[in-house]
Amino acid sequence: MSIDFSFTPELEELRDRVHAFVDEVIRPTEVELEEAEGSQRLDTLISLRKQAHKAGIWLPHMPEEWGGMDLGHVELAMVQAEAARSYYGPWVFNCQAPDEGNMHTLLHWATDSQKERYLRPLCDGRTWSCFAMTEPEVAGSDPTLIRTTGYQDGEEWVINGHKWFISNAHRASFAILIVRTEDDPDLPQAANTAFLVDLPHDGWNEVRQIETMHGSTGHSEILLEDLRLHESQMLGGRGQGHLLGQYRLGPARLAHCMRWIAQAEMALDMMVARSLERFSHGSVLAEKQGIQWMIADSTMELYQSKLMVLHAAYKIDRGEDFKSEVSMAKHFVANSLNRIIDRSIQVHGALGYSTDTPLAHMYQHARWARFADGADEIHQMRIAQRTIAAYKDHGSTAAATGGLPI
Ligand SMILES: Cc1cc2nc3c(=O)[nH]c(=O)nc-3n(C[C@H](O)[C@H](O)[C@H](O)COP(=O)(O)OP(=O)(O)OC[C@H]3O[C@@H](n4cnc5c(N)ncnc54)[C@H](O)[C@@H]3O)c2cc1C
Numbered sequence: 001m002s003i004d005f006s007f008t009p010e011l012e013e014l015r016d017r018v019h020a021f022v023d024e025v026i027r028p029t030e031v032e033l034e035e036a037e038g039s040q041r042l043d044t045l046i047s048l049r050k051q052a053h054k055a056g057i058w059l060p061h062m063p064e065e066w067g068g069m070d071l072g073h074v075e076l077a078m079v080q081a082e083a084a085r086s087y088y089g090p091w092v093f094n095c096q097a098p099d100e101g102n103m104h105t106l107l108h109w110a111t112d113s114q115k116e117r118y119l120r121p122l123c124d125g126r127t128w129s130c131f132a133m134t135e136p137e138v139a140g141s142d143p144t145l146i147r148t149t150g151y152q153d154g155e156e157w158v159i160n161g162h163k164w165f166i167s168n169a170h171r172a173s174f175a176i177l178i179v180r181t182e183d184d185p186d187l188p189q190a191a192n193t194a195f196l197v198d199l200p201h202d203g204w205n206e207v208r209q210i211e212t213m214h215g216s217t218g219h220s221e222i223l224l225e226d227l228r229l230h231e232s233q234m235l236g237g238r239g240q241g242h243l244l245g246q247y248r249l250g251p252a253r254l255a256h257c258m259r260w261i262a263q264a265e266m267a268l269d270m271m272v273a274r275s276l277e278r279f280s281h282g283s284v285l286a287e288k289q290g291i292q293w294m295i296a297d298s299t300m301e302l303y304q305s306k307l308m309v310l311h312a313a314y315k316i317d318r319g320e321d322f323k324s325e326v327s328m329a330k331h332f333v334a335n336s337l338n339r340i341i342d343r344s345i346q347v348h349g350a351l352g353y354s355t356d357t358p359l360a361h362m363y364q365h366a367r368w369a370r371f372a373d374g375a376d377e378i379h380q381m382r383i384a385q386r387t388i389a390a391y392k393d394h395g396s397t398a399a400a401t402g403g404l405p406i
Contacts (some may be wrong), residue, residue: 003311003314005074005310005314006189007075007078011019011075011078014078014079014124014320015078015079015082016186017055017056017057018035018057018079018082018083018093019082019085020054021055021057022082022083022085022086022089025051025052026086026088026089026092029044029048029084029088030087030088032044032079033045033088040127043090045088045092046125047171048088048092048129049091049092049094049125051119052092052093052094053125056069057069057079057093058093058094058095058125059093059095059103059123060075060076060079060080060083060093060095060101061076061095061100061103061104061251061255062107062123063107064293066103066107066119066120066123067123067124068123072308072313072315072317073251073254073312073313073314073316074313074314074317076255076258076313077254077258077309077310078312079093079095079314080095080255080259080262081258081259081261081262081265082262083095083259084258084259084260084261084262084263084264085264085265085266086377087164087365089262090259093124094123095255096166097120097167097252097255097256098129098130098131098167098252099122099128099129099166099168100252101131101248101249101251101252101255102122102129102130102131102176102248102253103122103123104247104248104251104252105131105176105235105244105247105248106118106119106122106235109194109235109236109240109244109247110196110235110332114235117198118174118338122174127172127173127174128168128171128172128173129168129172129173129174129175129176130166130168130169130171130172130174130176130199130220131166131167131168131175131176131248132163132166132176132177132197132222133146133163133176133178134163134164134165134166135147135148135161135162135163135164135246136162136164136221137162140165141262141375141378143178143189143192143241143242143245144188144189144191144242146161146178146179146180146191146192147161147162147180148160148161148162148163148178148179148180148224149161149179149180150179150180150193150195150229151181152180153228153232155230155231156228156229156230156231157179157181157228157229157230157231157233157234158226158227158228159177159179159195159203159224159226159227159228159229160224160225160226161179161224162221162222162223162224162225163177163220163221163222163224164210164219164220164221164222165210165219165220166219166220166221166222167218168218169206169218169219169220169222170206170209170218170220171218172197172199173198173199173386174196174197174199175196175197175199176194176195176196176197176235177194177195177196177197177224178188178192178193178194178241178245179193179194179195179241180192180193181190181193181238181239181241181340182238182239185239189240189242189243190239190240190242191239191242192239192241192242192245193234193236193237193238193239193240193241194234194235194236194240194241194244194245195233195235196229196233196234196235197227197229197233201227202227202228203224203225203226203227203228204222204224204227205222205223205224206221206222207221207223208219208220208221209221210241212263212368213364214361214364214365215221216254216272217354219379226267234327235341238405246352249373250316250322250323250326251316252373253326253327253329253330253373253374254309254312254313254316254326254329254330255371256330256333256334257305257308257309257312257329257330257333257334257381258309258336260305260333260334260366260369261302261305261306261309261333261368262301263337263341263362264298264301264305264333264337264340264341264363265302266345266358266362267298267340267344267359268295268298268299268302268340268344270344270348270357270359271294271295271298271340271343271347271348272286272295274290274344274347274348274351275295275347277403278347278349282286285347291347294343294346294347297339297343298339298340298343298344301332301339301340302336304332304336305332305333305336306336308328308329308333309329309333310333311325311329312325312326312328312329316346320403323382324382324383324386324400324402325402327374327379327382327383328379328383329378330373330379331379331380331383332374333369334369334370335368335370335376337366338363338366338367338369338370341359341362341363341366342363344359345359345360345363382383383400386400387401388401
């Protein structure tokens with residue numbers, strides 16, 4: 001077994017180009033993007049996207065035939081981690097959630113005509129999309145509880161229900177909507193079906209954009225009232241909604257981790273920079289053991305995060321089962337991200353609590369990472385189940401710890 005995470009000179013050159021684009025083109029417009037409103041913000045973003053497209057940094061996660069860069073997952077980890085050094089990087093390169101996960105889903109599950117109609121414009125950057133699964137009334141952690149229901153009326157499906165926290169819904173041209181269609185499935189996981197919904201649409205009613213701890217950020221609450229869809233709008237087969245969601249979440253969770261690593265690294269860079277310049281009790285903070293422990297713990301966690309993400313990406317690239325590695329990476333990186341930003345705020349003192357640095361904003365954003373796309377405890381439950389199964393099957397837990405040669 002050999003694992004080689006070194007890149008070819010071409011990929012190193014790509015890394016430099018993405019790095020330079022983020023520093024020289026995106027970062028100088030961040031303040032303008034933060035302060036701009038409505039269409040002005042969109043115009044700036046579109047202008048940045050055009051420049052990125054021209055520079056050949058576009059859709060790093062998609063195959064060439066869809067206008068993408070045809071990268072493997074290890075290579076993608078490098079591009080995503082470079083891109084996410086700016087909050088807007090993934091948006092500019094058209095590899096942001098939830099569009100990025102929806103593109104994978106459409107590529108795998110859509111019919112040819114659905115691909116031309118929905119995937120093509122999404123890849124071209126002409127549309128946005130959303131993914132509508134979570135409901136306020138039931139635990140999002142258990143999709144077998146979904147209550148939004150569809151029944152068949154001739155060639156149409158009639159859908160009623162309630163969704164919330166649907167990111168991007170207010171600007172999306174279409175949604176992938178998860179609906180309960182089967183009354184009595186053989187397996188509880190086979191009750192749901194996915195549909196494509198053109199937006200806006202009769203019966204798709206936005207109640208509000210939910211105010212969150214980091215402001216009102218485009219996560220919508222939606223009431224579905226006699227929404228009628230032609231049967232050709234079904235994505236995948238009847239009862240395959242859960243499978244489709246799981247398929248979508250694997251690479252999408254890992255892509256989140258790739259972007260979180262960039263944020264964690266930024267927080268650690270800031271922690272060290274501040275500790276080198278702040279003076280107290282006879283020396284700079286960097287010379288205090290208490291501060292060094294925070295730096296060391298963060299460094300070790302970031303190192304572990306990178307290895308876990310690269311290894312999970314390597315397994316995806318090799319076509320090996322990656323569920324467990326992605327689960328462990330998602331849990332570990334999400335928690336490391338929160339801890340590292342928290343330590344960086346601690347080292348910055350009052351400045352870290354202010355909005356004069358990006359840390360406060362990063363902290364507010366990071367909190368959702370521990371429960372969205374699989375809460376910590378759900379991942380822990382699955383990891384434990386796999387570890388126990390490995391022991392029962394092989395008399396050893398080794399297979400559950402990455403299948404590594406030691
Ligand atoms: C910023 C943001 C964006 C989002 N975007 C989208 C989106 O675009 N589309 C979409 O469909 N959803 C979206 N969501 C929703 C997200 O996917 C859900 O929050 C997530 O699936 C958890 O579901 P829930 O909130 O209903 O929590 P619940 O399922 O109610 O869980 C609450 C807590 O209970 C605990 N818990 C639950 N089950 C178990 C268990 N079996 N064992 C132990 N503990 C358990 C966990 O601690 C968990 O955090 C978004 C959420 C946020 C915050």
